[in-house]
Amino acid sequence: MHFNTLRYFYDKASGQNPSFYYRGPFLERFTPSILDMSQASPGMEVQQNMGKKISYMLVECFQNVIKHAEVLPEDETSISPEGMFSFKSLNGAFVINSINLVNNKDVDRLVGLVENVNSMNESDLKQYYLEKLRNNEINDKGGAGLGLIEMARKSGQKILHETEKLNDQYSLFHQQITLRRNGGDGVDYQGMLHESGEFYKRMTAENMVLFYKGDFNQKSIMPLLEMAEHKLHDKTAGQKRTLRAAHVTVEVLQNISKHARATDADSQRFGVFMMGKIDGALSILAGNIVPVSEKIFLEEKLDYLISLDHDELKELHRSTLRASVRFENKTNSGLGLIEVAQASSESLRYQFYPHGEDQYLFALQVII
Amino acid sequence: MELQSLHIPATTETPEVNLVSDGGLSRIEGKSLPENAFEFYEPVVLWMRQFAQRAKAPLILELKFDYFNSSSGRYLFEILNILEQSRHKQSYHIYWLCDKDDELMIDKGEELKSLIDIPFEVKLV
Known part of the structure; x- marks a missing residue:
């Protein structure tokens, strides 16, 4: 997948x-x-x-x-x-x-x-x-x-x-x-x-379990999570991976919901979510439409996260948490993507596909 | 005026909140993954601010999460931060309870403990 x-x-x-x-x-x-x-x-x-x-x-x-x-x-x-x-x-x-x-x-x-x-x-x-x-x-x-x-x-x-x-x-x-x-x-x-x-x-053929394309809101996220969680209960992989995978799933789903809302005028929080297995690991793919300005910001942020090792990500999470309270940022603490990078067993991967004029489909892959 | 206790029942997305100001056991327990964490945690944050200013008894707070999302994490930190700022005039004790196999929640507890200067115990159950 x-x-x-x-x-x-x-x-x-x-x-x-x-x-x-x-x-x-x-x-x-x-x-x-x-x-x-x-x-x-x-x-x-x-x-x-x-x-x-x-x-x-x-x-x-x-x-x-x-x-x-x-x-x-x-x-x-x-x-x-x-x-x-x-x-x-x-x-x-x-x-x-x-x-x-x-x-x-x-x-x-x-x-x-x-x-x-x-x-x-x-x-x-x-x-x-x-x-x-x-x-x-x-x-x-x-x-x-x-x-x-x-x-x-x-x-x-x-x-x-x-x-x-x-x-x-x-x-x-x-x-x-x-x-x-x-x-x-x-x-x-x-x-x-x-x-x-x-x-x-x-x-x-691709060992895929779920595909959802549509509006992302808490009402659609919760049942997706419920179904994903069941599928994540993998006896061979153990509870540790199950919990990490559930964590990533929530963050990825809510991340789509948050960002899609910010860019779409008609209040639909459109996105796409897929889950499956790849060489024995879990693969989560998620996407949403972003404007060009967001593309540049995301590329910078993701490239930076990808460049960090385990300890550096840990330190970044600590400092972001501290800063979030100081700056009174109520809606977007910026912690979500860091936590996804921390839980991912491989480097995050991403792609941008042109979508209409001045917009892109932003796709993120997390392997657990 | 005495600070009223705060009780918020659990939902599928939010934890049960039970906060008391009489020195008894306060507790936040369950799953926390609301999309709008600000909306859910605002009354909790407000209660903690009032407690920090007015309480006569210590706060013993048990936190036990199956899971929480990143924006809930931000508010948990804010709550602990409020308590920390008044640690010289109030008495606090935080118990972070988690399953011994739940590495994610253990890590979260350890991180919060390292960021906050009030008595904070990570207890494996």
Whole structure:
């Protein structure tokens, strides 16, 4: 996971705000985080009260995947057990993608279920839903199939799907649910299903866990942190690295939020955050848009931090802390980047990419 | 007028604050990662200033953090700084409690201790 990965995802997700991808195990405890994150974007409120419907759909979709995803036996190492969950908003449409492992023997049944609801109109779906509810059918995965019907009812659009055979026993099941409200006409939905598969491949190849592009505020940072923290619990690396990584994550996320706010006139604190593994270490990549003046300041500051060794960074932190109280600087103590440099196991790396006129995408990589 | 005690319940982003002026145990405990640390710590800073001027009993303060962000760190230092400035007329004792495996919080405690001239103990629990 390097700067070119950030560029790839950033460019592909242009026009999407927010855009979120998670690759990893589907855990029930992530449901609140996903819900919080979907509600954290100001763009959602603008979309004619779509917010509540979106939240409902996200929870249904996510929990549906939890129910249907196949758990790989431990001795099966030839394929990746990770699934992917993603949502994005663009041109008046909200699109939810999921990719999960299924047993080949279940593929026909699953495709049949989706095709069945796709063939029904609104009143058929209602009838079918009530029938299922009355009969109280529960399948061996603990669901009644109600989730899928509900998704189809609330969406009002066909559920797109694709199956990709991995070997004799397992396949990947891709699913895409769309919500449209007064818009979403010019979107290539089939293309998005395909692209989500491409993203999944790239995330797997680069051992990537999270990608988020959108507004950065405390509401979106907290669920990102929650999900990152879970992923950071690495038994082999020990608690020490986990804590350092969590520390860097908070500082990096809040740094985006702070700086993006200062430069963006419409109060959106736009930024991008990625997390993954690289040669056994954790890699965190973060970016936000900065004006030219900020670029010069950041380059100077980062080059200086990069030039310092462990003890010099420690001394700089002490003196900055002392100065912060003397100068009554209430908002930006300047300690964040120093702490990130201190926690990073390798030198910080950064890049600036031109973004429109007089602006740059500032990308920072921290290895832990 | 007697200084009132200050209690702020914990949230997912901010610690629980329990400050008393009667010589009992005061405590700040939990996670501290508010985006606007000034807003959260302002009443704490204000309370400490009043304590430094008016208190009749010593302040025994336990600080126990799972985690705090850099801007919270700045305000923790400010609080300790206020206490330090009145150390000749008031009595203070700070206990910095942290998990023995939590190297980050141990380092933070040691750093604050080295910057402040009041009794400050880093205690591993």
